[in-house]
Amino acid sequence: FCQTLLHTVIPPELRFAVLKLFQRLFTCFSSYSYYEITEIDGVNTNELYNAVQLYLSSSASSATSAAGTTSNRLSLTRGLNSSNITFGLANNDRLSDVFNGVSVMWEHIVTPKQSQTFSWRPLPEEKRGFILRMNKKDTPRILQDYLDFITERANEIRRKNQDRLLYTNSRGGCLDSRGHPWESVPFKHPSTFDTLAMDPVKKMLIMSDLRDFTDGQAFYKRTGRAWKRGYLLYGPPGTGKSSMIAAMANFLGYDIYDLELTEVNTNSELRKLLMKTSSKSIIVIEDIDCSINLTNRKKTTGARSRNTSSTSFDGVPDVRSSSGGPVGPVDQDINETNNSITLSGLLNFTDGLWSCCGSERIFVFTTNHIEKLDPALVRSGRMDMHIFMSYCSFPAIKILLKNYLGCDDGDIEPDVMDDLAAVIDAAEMTPADISEVLIKNRRDNHRALRELLEALRSRAEKKKLVNRRRRLEAEEEEVGVEEEEKRALDSPKEVGGAASGGGDDVEVNNKKGGKHEEEDNGIN
Numbered sequence: 001f002c003q004t005l006l007h008t009v010i011p012p013e014l015r016f017a018v019l020k021l022f023q024r025l026f027t028c029f030s031s032y033s034y035y036e037i038t039e040i041d042g043v044n045t046n047e048l049y050n051a052v053q054l055y056l057s058s059s060a061s062s063a064t065s066a067a068g069t070t071s072n073r074l075s076l077t078r079g080l081n082s083s084n085i086t087f088g089l090a091n092n093d094r095l096s097d098v099f100n101g102v103s104v105m106w107e108h109i110v111t112p113k114q115s116q117t118f119s120w121r122p123l124p125e126e127k128r129g130f131i132l133r134m135n136k137k138d139t140p141r142i143l144q145d146y147l148d149f150i151t152e153r154a155n156e157i158r159r160k161n162q163d164r165l166l167y168t169n170s171r172g173g174c175l176d177s178r179g180h181p182w183e184s185v186p187f188k189h190p191s192t193f194d195t196l197a198m199d200p201v202k203k204m205l206i207m208s209d210l211r212d213f214t215d216g217q218a219f220y221k222r223t224g225r226a227w228k229r230g231y232l233l234y235g236p237p238g239t240g241k242s243s244m245i246a247a248m249a250n251f252l253g254y255d256i257y258d259l260e261l262t263e264v265n266t267n268s269e270l271r272k273l274l275m276k277t278s279s280k281s282i283i284v285i286e287d288i289d290c291s292i293n294l295t296n297r298k299k300t301t302g303a304r305s306r307n308t309s310s311t312s313f314d315g316v317p318d319v320r321s322s323s324g325g326p327v328g329p330v331d332q333d334i335n336e337t338n339n340s341i342t343l344s345g346l347l348n349f350t351d352g353l354w355s356c357c358g359s360e361r362i363f364v365f366t367t368n369h370i371e372k373l374d375p376a377l378v379r380s381g382r383m384d385m386h387i388f389m390s391y392c393s394f395p396a397i398k399i400l401l402k403n404y405l406g407c408d409d410g411d412i413e414p415d416v417m418d419d420l421a422a423v424i425d426a427a428e429m430t431p432a433d434i435s436e437v438l439i440k441n442r443r444d445n446h447r448a449l450r451e452l453l454e455a456l457r458s459r460a461e462k463k464k465l466v467n468r469r470r471r472l473e474a475e476e477e478e479v480g481v482e483e484e485e486k487r488a489l490d491s492p493k494e495v496g497g498a499a500s501g502g503g504d505d506v507e508v509n510n511k512k513g514g515k516h517e518e519e520d521n522g523i524n
């Protein structure tokens, strides 16, 4: 009755002014400061409101919220291009939080909108906002840091909730309508560090190295290093290099830029591609040894190419023929290359001035042949961590048995495990091959284990034969070389001709491996 009386007797303007006055008096004498963060400020969305909503949702959603009381009512939202749900504070709900030892209180205020003022854009029916209550004495010390922390945490949550994206430069150097050289697709590779079959100790090392990297902003700043890190994954085909990259991306919540070097024609294109990558991303060059040789990179301009030489990275045509032996100087006009990407371009791409355009990036190179890589490319500072993805080991096979057959250690007879342990190393089987055997028999565990043991034993047998044959060949070659040297010692010496000017005696016929080669020493 009083309220209606007030509403009827006192005009709204006066009511509003009295209310405002009470509020001012209240805040004057209160020990708290109050900050209102509305959803819409003017006509734009207030980014801080969304950040607070996300941030509070991360503590509201966890049963034991790090900060304060959990709310018993939450709103659920799902972002665009995301398969994850985020919690939010329900209307008029409160949540306390603690930051740097200071406790604050959040309240989510939702008030129905008064009369719709005319606007080009339909405004929401309700006015939403957060009220942050904080002790006046703490405000100067923590307000700014607290809001920065909230924004950062919200970005973190947003990225984790959004599906990963896989960017490719498959379009070559040309740009899309937005001037972007990368093309992106949702990246939903299921590989994680749990599904990766590899030595658990090595796995933990890699995960902690990745965590140190993401937590290391201050460290990189203090040491004056670009906030980036390089990983070289090497090993035989089918050992999990690509799966490792997916596991890293899923572990860190990073997007992946899959750089196809053979599509890149010049250093400046390479630079442009790097500049257009976002931070918190993994830049991948798979099979870098092939990319470096790039025999398919040469695009002759009409004339027949005398040899399929490859272009090394320093831009000078590589003078090794396809057989690897020396050939005469390569005619430049025959080998018109349409690219001038250089090793120095790639070196700067991964370390050096270029690599600092943007921070928090991970570079990953993969190769089946580490011995082919230029040492400058894989030195520390470029490829900081070299990870050998090896054939399946016993600890790794247990992970595959768990993932594919659902068998934990205790589920398999000990003597079967002993048989597996006895043959696994000698077999040198890749996880890809072992996965194949398990997938084929995944409906029948006993049969899967039996077939796996058979496959391992036959592979180990084959390896033994191959190694024995190699040993025999090596011994024969050794014997061959010894006989050679013996014959050479027994045969009479031939003195070099007078024209030699009495220089040192030189072998005119230098027999090497059964092939005579004229050593060009001026004497024929």
Ligand SMILES: Nc1ncnc2c1ncn2[C@@H]1O[C@H](COP(=O)(O)OP(=O)(O)OP(=O)(O)O)[C@@H](O)[C@H]1O
Residues within 6 Å of the ligand: 195, 196, 197, 198, 235, 236, 237, 238, 239, 240, 241, 242, 243, 244, 368, 389, 430, 431, 432, 433, 435
């Ligand atoms: N260590 C591993 N753990 C789990 N699965 C693996 C592992 N290695 C290979 N696989 C399985 O084998 C398949 C091929 O693996 P992946 O593509 O990662 O091999 P790779 O090392 O990248 O091979 P390549 O050198 O030919 O590119 C994947 O689908 C994956 O399921």
Ligand SMILES: [Mg+2]
Residues within 6 Å of the ligand: 241, 242, 243, 286, 366
């Ligand atoms: Mg691969």
